[in-house]
Amino acid sequence: MARTRLLFACLALAAPIVPATAQAVPLPASGLVLSVRPEMGTLSTTVLTCEPAGGPHKNAKQACADLIPVDGDFTRMEPAADAACTMELNTTKAKLRGKWRGKKVVFEQVYSNPCVMRVHTGKVFDF
Numbered sequence: 001m002a003r004t005r006l007l008f009a010c011l012a013l014a015a016p017i018v019p020a021t022a023q024a025v026p027l028p029a030s031g032l033v034l035s036v037r038p039e040m041g042t043l044s045t046t047v048l049t050c051e052p053a054g055g056p057h058k059n060a061k062q063a064c065a066d067l068i069p070v071d072g073d074f075t076r077m078e079p080a081a082d083a084a085c086t087m088e089l090n091t092t093k094a095k096l097r098g099k100w101r102g103k104k105v106v107f108e109q110v111y112s113n114p115c116v117m118r119v120h121t122g123k124v125f126d127f
Helices: 002-014 017-022 060-070 114-121
Strands: 030-038 044-050 092-100 103-111
Touching (some): 044 060
Antiparallel strands (some): 030 044
16 A cells, blocks of 8 residues: 555656656747849849748748758758759859858858759749
């Protein structure tokens, strides 16, 4: 009988601890300002937030899905294997600034044209 009371007392003390430790730790905010400037075109700018995906970016969910596996590091993104672009010369600058999971990120790259940019950056700069 004393062992049963001791067991129930231990369970009662442990019960409040389990929910607190079982909760997921929220990830720091990810908010990015993106801009695209084609040589023959106009500057476009938008905001992308991830985890959860949102902001005015028209492909926010897909863009975040492209960034999450590489932890926001564009240099680790694989170009689309099944895409074909023309050899049009319309240099296009892609810029990204902001925070990814609480860390400052800056990315800037010039591509030969908008199609090549999208091949290398997925949906991130497709807004």
